Amino acid sequence: MSLPAKALLIMAVITAALFYDIPTLRTFMPQEPGAKVAHMKTRLSEIKDLVEPLQVFQLALADPKKGRIQLLMANESRVPLENPILKGILKDQFSLEKAKGEVFLVLKPEYKDKTFISKVGSELDGLFTNLRKVTAISLGQDGKSIVLALKPGRRLSDLTDPLKSMLGDDLESFYKEELNHYQLRAKGLDNVVSLGLDLQGGMYLDIGVEVDVVVQNVLQRTSEAMESVLLDEAVNYDSVELDEDQNILINLEADEQLDLSKDIYQRLVEPDYIAEKTDAGYKLTLKPEEAKRIKKRGVEQALETIRNRIDQLGVKEPSIQRRGDDSIIIQLPGLDDPDKARRVIGQVAVLNFLLVSKDGTPETLKDDQVLLYNEVRDPITKEVTSQVPYVLERKVLLQGDMIRDARVSFSQTGQASVSMSFNSEGSETFADITGANVGRQLAIVLDNKVQSAPRMNEKIEGGQAQITGSFSPEEASELALVLRSGALPAPIIVHEERTIGASLGADSIRQAMISLVIGFVAVMIFMVIYYKVSGLFSVIALLGNIALIIAALAYFQATLTLPGMAGIVLTIGMAVDANVLIFERIREELAKGTRHRTAIQLGFQKATVTILDSNITTILAAIILFQFGTGPIKGFAVTLSIGILASMFTAIFVGKFLFELVYLTRSKLDKISI
Amino acid sequence: MKFFKDQPDYNVMAKKNLAAWISFGLIALGIVVFLSKGMTYGIDFKGGTLVQVQFNEAPQLGSLRTAFSSKIDTSVSITTFGDDVNNEVLITLPQNAFDPKANISGEVKGILKQDFKDYSIRRVETVGAKVGGELKEKALDAAVFALIGILVYVGLRFQLRYGLAAVAALFHDVIITLGVFVFFDKEFTLTIVAAILTIIGYSLNDTIVVFDRVRENVAKLPKSPLLDVINRSINESLSRTILTSLTTFFVVLTLFIFGGEIIHDFCFTMMIGLIVGTYSSIFVASPIVWYMDQRKRAR
Numbered sequence: 001m002s003l004p005a006k007a008l009l010i011m012a013v014i015t016a017a018l019f020y021d022i023p024t025l026r027t028f029m030p031q032e033p034g035a036k037v038a039h040m041k042t043r044l045s046e047i048k049d050l051v052e053p054l055q056v057f058q059l060a061l062a063d064p065k066k067g068r069i070q071l072l073m074a075n076e077s078r079v080p081l082e083n084p085i086l087k088g089i090l091k092d093q094f095s096l097e098k099a100k101g102e103v104f105l106v107l108k109p110e111y112k113d114k115t116f117i118s119k120v121g122s123e124l125d126g127l128f129t130n131l132r133k134v135t136a137i138s139l140g141q142d143g144k145s146i147v148l149a150l151k152p153g154r155r156l157s158d159l160t161d162p163l164k165s166m167l168g169d170d171l172e173s174f175y176k177e178e179l180n181h182y183q184l185r186a187k188g189l190d191n192v193v194s195l196g197l198d199l200q201g202g203m204y205l206d207i208g209v210e211v212d213v214v215v216q217n218v219l220q221r222t223s224e225a226m227e228s229v230l231l232d233e234a235v236n237y238d239s240v241e242l243d244e245d246q247n248i249l250i251n252l253e254a255d256e257q258l259d260l261s262k263d264i265y266q267r268l269v270e271p272d273y274i275a276e277k278t279d280a281g282y283k284l285t286l287k288p289e290e291a292k293r294i295k296k297r298g299v300e301q302a303l304e305t306i307r308n309r310i311d312q313l314g315v316k317e318p319s320i321q322r323r324g325d326d327s328i329i330i331q332l333p334g335l336d337d338p339d340k341a342r343r344v345i346g347q348v349a350v351l352n353f354l355l356v357s358k359d360g361t362p363e364t365l366k367d368d369q370v371l372l373y374n375e376v377r378d379p380i381t382k383e384v385t386s387q388v389p390y391v392l393e394r395k396v397l398l399q400g401d402m403i404r405d406a407r408v409s410f411s412q413t414g415q416a417s418v419s420m421s422f423n424s425e426g427s428e429t430f431a432d433i434t435g436a437n438v439g440r441q442l443a444i445v446l447d448n449k450v451q452s453a454p455r456m457n458e459k460i461e462g463g464q465a466q467i468t469g470s471f472s473p474e475e476a477s478e479l480a481l482v483l484r485s486g487a488l489p490a491p492i493i494v495h496e497e498r499t500i501g502a503s504l505g506a507d508s509i510r511q512a513m514i515s516l517v518i519g520f521v522a523v524m525i526f527m528v529i530y531y532k533v534s535g536l537f538s539v540i541a542l543l544g545n546i547a548l549i550i551a552a553l554a555y556f557q558a559t560l561t562l563p564g565m566a567g568i569v570l571t572i573g574m575a576v577d578a579n580v581l582i583f584e585r586i587r588e589e590l591a592k593g594t595r596h597r598t599a600i601q602l603g604f605q606k607a608t609v610t611i612l613d614s615n616i617t618t619i620l621a622a623i624i625l626f627q628f629g630t631g632p633i634k635g636f637a638v639t640l641s642i643g644i645l646a647s648m649f650t651a652i653f654v655g656k657f658l659f660e661l662v663y664l665t666r667s668k669l670d671k672i673s674i
Numbered sequence: 675m676k677f678f679k680d681q682p683d684y685n686v687m688a689k690k691n692l693a694a695w696i697s698f699g700l701i702a703l704g705i706v707v708f709l710s711k712g713m714t715y716g717i718d719f720k721g722g723t724l725v726q727v728q729f730n731e732a733p734q735l736g737s738l739r740t741a742f743s744s745k746i747d748t749s750v751s752i753t754t755f756g757d758d759v760n761n762e763v764l765i766t767l768p769q770n771a772f773d774p775k776a777n778i779s780g781e782v783k784g785i786l787k788q789d790f791k792d793y794s795i796r797r798v799e800t801v802g803a804k805v806g807g808e809l810k811e812k813a814l815d816a817a818v819f820a821l822i823g824i825l826v827y828v829g830l831r832f833q834l835r836y837g838l839a840a841v842a843a844l845f846h847d848v849i850i851t852l853g854v855f856v857f858f859d860k861e862f863t864l865t866i867v868a869a870i871l872t873i874i875g876y877s878l879n880d881t882i883v884v885f886d887r888v889r890e891n892v893a894k895l896p897k898s899p900l901l902d903v904i905n906r907s908i909n910e911s912l913s914r915t916i917l918t919s920l921t922t923f924f925v926v927l928t929l930f931i932f933g934g935e936i937i938h939d940f941c942f943t944m945m946i947g948l949i950v951g952t953y954s955s956i957f958v959a960s961p962i963v964w965y966m967d968q969r970k971r972a973r
Contacts, residue, residue: 198936206805338798342777493774495805501796504726511934518932519925526921530675563868566937569929570872570944573922574879577914580921581883584914591681606890613831614882620823621875625868628816633868640872 003665006657013649014544017551024192024554036186037143044146047166047184048137053080057128062121067112069094069105069121079103089123130156140183146171148182156182174314183314193553194317195333196561196635199509201502202333203341206495208326213490214298215246215291222284223248226268233264238280248273248284258282295326298489303328308485309344327495338499340478348447348491349482351400353433356441356453360391370394372443374450377470390450392443397433402426406483408476409466416476417468420483427463435459446479512565519569520546523576531583533673537658538579541650545575548646549639561635571643578615578651582607583674596669600659608652615644677913684912686956687905687964693957697846704853711856716863717799719813721769721806724799725782729761730792737789738763745785746771756935762796769803813867820874828878832885835970839962840881843954847877851947860939869943876922877951880915881959887911888960900967904960912956919952 001009059072071079079096080086093115094105107115133156136149148166150156167173172187197204219242226248227240235258238251252258260266260275260282269275272290276283286294303322310318310332319331335341354370362371373387402422409419422430433442434456443453444467452468471479524542527535549568553560586603594602619641626637663669717724727733735752742750748768755764765782772781779798786793801809821841829837848870855866887907895903926948930941 208804339777339779339783342779346775346777491775493802494776494778494800495802497778497798497800499779499795499798501794503794504796508934508936511932512929515925515929515932519928522924522928523921526924530917562937563865563940566929566933566940569925569933570922573925574876574918576921577879577918580914580917584911584917587676588681588910610883610886613886614879617824617827617878617882618875620827621820621871621878624816624820624823625871627819628812629864629868633864636868636872640875 003657003660006653006660010654010657014547017544017547020192020551020554021547024550027192034143037139040139040144040146040186043168043171043184044137044139047146050083050085050166051131051134051137053078053083054085054127054131055134057124058132060121060124060128062118064117067107067117068097069117069124071103071105071124073103076101085127089120089127094120144186146184148173148184150180150182152180172316176314185316193550193560194557195505195509196559196564197331197333197498197505198500198562199505199560199565200334201500201505202331202335203338203500204496204498205328205330205332205342205345206323206497207328207330207345207492208495209299209302209328209488209492210490211295211298211326215286215294216242217490218294219246219248219286222268222273226250226265226284229264229268230258246286249278250281250284252281299326299328301489302492305486305488306330306345309482310341312481312485313341313344315341334502335499338501340474342497342499344478344481346492347478347482348488349400349479350447350487351403351483352396352445353398353430354392354394354396354443354445355433355437356443357391357393358440362389362391365391368394372445372448372450374453388450390443390453392445392450397442398422398426398429400483400487402429403483404463406480408473408480410473411468415468416471416473417466418471418476418480418483420465420467422463422465424463427461430463430465431459431461508562509565512562512569516565516569516572519572523572527576527579531579531674533662534583534586534659537655537662538576538583538651540658541579541647541654542572542575544654545571545643545646545650548650549643552642552646553639556638558638559635560639563633564635564639567636567639568643571640571647574618575643575647575651578607578611578647579655581610582651582655586672586674590672590674596672597664600663600672604652604656604659611648611652615648619644677916682909682912684909685905686908687901687961689957690961690964693961697850697954697958700850700853701846704849704856707853707857711859713852713856714859714861716861716866717766717801717806718864719801719806719810719862721801721803723767723769723771723778723801724797725765725767725779725795726755726797727763727765727782727786728794728796729763729790732758732761733763735763738765741785741789762935769806774802809864813864816867816871820871824874824878828882828885832889835963835966836885839959839966840878840885842962843881843959844874844877846954846958847873847947847950850950851943854946855943858942860942863939865937865940866943869940869947872944873947873951876948877954880919880951880955883914884908884911884955884960885963888963900964904964908956908960915952915956919948923948 056074056077057071058074061070061072063070081090081096090105093108093111095108097104097106107117133150134148135151136147138147138149139145140147167184170187171184174183174185175181176183223240223242227237230237230240230250236253236256237258238253240248240250243249250258258265258281260269269284273284273286276285299322303320306328307320310320310330313332315332316334318333319329321329323329330345332338332341357369360366360369365371370392372390372392374390375384376386376388377383378385402425403420404423404426406418406420409417411417421427438456438458441453441455444451444465446467454466454468467479520542524539527538527542529535531538546568549571552558558564582603585607586599589599589602590596622637622641622644626634626641629637663672733754735754738752739750742752742765746767748771750771751764751766753764753766755762772778778800779795782795782798821844824844825837825841827837828840851870851873855862860866884907887910888904891898891903891907891910892900898906923945926941926944929937930945933941
């Protein structure tokens with residue numbers, strides 16, 4: 001390859017690398033203190049300029065016949081037709097007219113048959129309604145976000161998405177229910193190296209679902225159904241129960257007969273159970289493949305529920321995946337409040353409605369009764385101070401899966417509670433229950449703890465219920481969140497949890513960067529002292545090497561972890577090895593008295609074989625590390641292998657190019673600085 | 675600048691018996707230390723919980739221990755972490771300290787709440803028994819696969835005896851490094867596995883460079899005895915070996931000093947491994963090749 005061709009190739013590679021490097025470096029560079037805040041302040045005033053002029057509008061009345069839309073405004077003010085949000089809806093198809101103090105948008109004649117006035121009108125109306133919900137736009141407390149405060153209990157509807165036009169390309173929004181506002185935060189950049197959880201802080205969870213509990217629940221339901229069928233069929237049975245090996249035992253009374261092949265029983269038994277006759281009656285065993293299917297579905301359901309919950313937490317780029325048969329891996333980078341995330345993910349949130357028994361005491365519990373407690377907590381320390389027993393009827397009247405929505409609400413005294421609305425089926429059931437049991441108490445039971453047991457004073461229609469208790473607004477909002485997203489099929493078990501605070505991550509980055517710089521400078525000085533001009537070549541190659549590593553990481557969207565950064569530092573040490581091998585060979589050749597030009601050629605030629613052999617084995621080790629390693633260690637393996645590959649290119653190719661450029665182009669070569 | 679004015683000509687192979695004694699001695703010592711002290715596994719492998727807490731003022735370890743032992747039945751280890759100025763402590767709890775469903779940072783906060791204030795929980799790591807077992811298995815798999823891969827590659831590129839010698843040298847490096855590691859009561863974690871594998875890669879790199887020379891010189895000087903050829907090859911690559919080891923050692927040292935507490939043990943292990951690996955590529959791998967060659971000729 002000719003020299004200019006090589007130069008072009010190297011330039012191309014370096015340019016491509018820089019294209020990926022620069023955004024990455026920008027995120028790593030210690031920013032001027034307050035730069036982020038200053039940027040947010042600019043964005044804040046931009047957003048204010050965008051929104052505030054539109055908040056004077058109250059209504060948009062479309063009049064298709066006259067081809068115009070009337071705008072009602074709070075006060076006499078200018079109509080900002082140049083406003084980008086407005087422009088987005090009107091698309092320059094309207095002109096402004098004022099008549100007798102009234103303001104109209106008149107459709108330009110050329111668009112007459114192409115645009116539906118009423119559609120534009122309703123879009124405008126939606127926009128105005130949405131924007132009037134915004135009470136204040138201000139800088140967040142940390143100065144790194146913008147807060148869009150809303151009127152109590154309102155949320156922006158998606159109709160016109162006015163939020164989108166405020167966000168631009170650099171912000172993303174998160175809704176915070178308990179604070180009743182949207183938070184606009186800086187968005188992550190594309191094509192930059194993303195930081196691992198250990199560097200930016202966050203949570204890694206490997207959880208399992210207690211699948212045996214899921215199976216147990218299914219068996220429980222089947223045995224209850226069987227019991228009620230037996231009752232309907234007037235079969236005298238002694239008991240229907242589960243034994244320890246998860247079999248359903250039907251124990252009949254002496255000299256009672258039961259024919260399980262009858263259709264009514266087969267509906268329950270058939271595809272899933274194997275029925276076996278015993279002395280007392282029957283034994284139903286769940287088929288292994290069905291048990292497996294139930295477990296699998298349990299994990300899937302848990303995954304879905306957890307995904308729902310995490311979506312509502314407002315985490316940037318969460319990752320939720322299944323691992324193996326029974327595990328779920330959750331990665332939540334850059335978390336504000338890991339504690340909360342952990343609570344929200346882990347709560348089972350099975351909500352049941354049960355009647356409080358008319359009679360019965362904890363001591364004389366009957367078969368159809370169940371004893372549950374209401375935990376009274378100290379409002380400040382949150383410790384359980386007392387447990388109030390409730391005797392409830394065992395039958396579950398209504399379950400949480402019929403909830404359509406759940407929200408925080410506040411009483412007049414300011415006490416937070418959770419309001420739920422049921423779906424249509426749930427509303428009907430709820431109306432029936434409340435109608436049939438006026439005067440009795442209905443217990444709301446969450447995860448087997450009585451939350452409250454209000455007295456039903458009348459039939460409640462419309463499907464609204466409320467959970468009261470001594471909730472803080474945050475607790476109420478968390479409870480509303482888990483109820484909205486549905487119950488977990490069973491409790492979860494934590495296999496592995498790693499939570500790193502953001503401050504620790506920042507410390508780690510700083511420390512690794514310091515090491516990187518010091519290590520690099522030390523090696524650089526050493527190489528220049530030892531090999532002089534050639535040493536300088538190796539330093540240039542080393543710089544190129546680092547640029548390539550960062551670019552490769554950015555290109556593959558790899559995640560940079562702390563061990564990964566150690567890998568880069570280590571690569572710096574090892575990358576010079578290739579240079580050293582070449583330079584030593586050249587020195588050797590020179591010592592033998594070989595002509596300078598030939599010495600350079602031979603040095604590169606002979607060293608290349610050695611470099612390949614020795615580096616391939618290291619890459620081999622790195623690949624194996626990658627195969628077996630988890631998160632951070634994978635990161636180490638990735639940077640190490642990329643580093644080695646890049647070092648081969650920079651040392652052999654770029655290094656040779658520099659020698660050719662500086663020495664081999666000379667007509668008379670009698671000295672090499674090495 | 676040069677380490678050696680002229681081409682060095684040390685009779686390295688003459689010291690091969692001494693080297694063998696040193697190596698066997700160190701390996702034996704390593705095994706003794708290993709057997710007598712036993713490996714301290716970190717939570718990655720044995721399961722358990724680790725909480726890193728930073729206080730605003732110097733933490734009172736005594737009262738922390740009392741607070742934990744009054745709430746938790748099992749043993750709790752509480753130590754300072756990193757530089758004293760950071761006011762950080764590391765709390766290590768065994769696996770059964772909390773319910774597997776518990777929200778651990780919540781529980782820890784509950785314990786700290788009453789007696790301490792102005793602290794922040796910087797890191798929580800929990801590994802259950804299931805994962806711990808899996809990780810152990812994977813680590814072992816990785817080591818075995820790495821060794822097999824190396825044996826095959828070196829065996830193919832050179833000769834089988836070179837592959838065997840390289841792998842033997844690696845065992846030598848790993849055993850001695852782990853011996854030192856155990857001697858200093860370090861905790862064996864996943865990161866240490868990464869360090870060990872990196873040492874394997876590095877030491878191998880070093881060994882191969884020497885082998886490469888041997889291969890070249892054997893072809894160039896077919897009549898010389900292998901002993902001389904090996905000696906010559908080691909000498910020819912000596913300044914490279916020293917130079918690369920030094921630069922690598924430099925950067926690991928900067929990481930060790932400035933890289934922060936979390937990768938401290940990683941760097942420690944790397945430094946030991948670098949020293950042992952450099953020694954073994956000169957004094958262990960090549961003599962083994964010579965020894966195997968002798969055995970073959972004797973037959």
